[in-house]
Amino acid sequence: NTFDLSEIKGKANLAAFRKSTVGDMVKLKYKSLFKDESTATRILSVSADKLKEIVGDISFDIKEINERVLAEMNQEFFDKIYGPNRVKSEEEMRLKIIEGIEKQFE
Known part of the structure; x- marks a missing residue:
């Protein structure tokens, strides 16, 4: 386990x-x-x-050891989450998150 x-x-x-x-x-x-x-x-x-x-x-x-590492907040991270060049900053990412949450409650 x-x-x-x-x-x-x-x-x-x-x-x-x-x-x-x-x-x-x-x-x-x-x-x-x-x-x-x-x-x-x-x-x-x-x-x-x-x-x-x-x-x-x-x-x-011990069959496997996994280590969690926080991702850097950079363009590579934004591209993996939202697609290439759709988000370019942490502020834009926060706005996208808020937008997604608001859509869930419509």
Whole structure:
């Protein structure tokens, strides 16, 4: 399953994931790992009842790592969103967004 590191609690747990690479196995103590029960059930794909039965360590096989990077607000970005040369500035983009929202409420 896929999850964001913001769903993990504890500096040591975060460090274990951050230093891992594709192909690694990360083994951590279950009880101190997730921020809440609903996150744990989703990530582990188990019911709340099964979750209560988990004790000790759990292992994660790292198959893929994705990093989100904010896009630069430049012409290349505007062209990808709105098409070539339809928006030329951040201000024009904001106006297009407002225009789109207004159309939804007509």
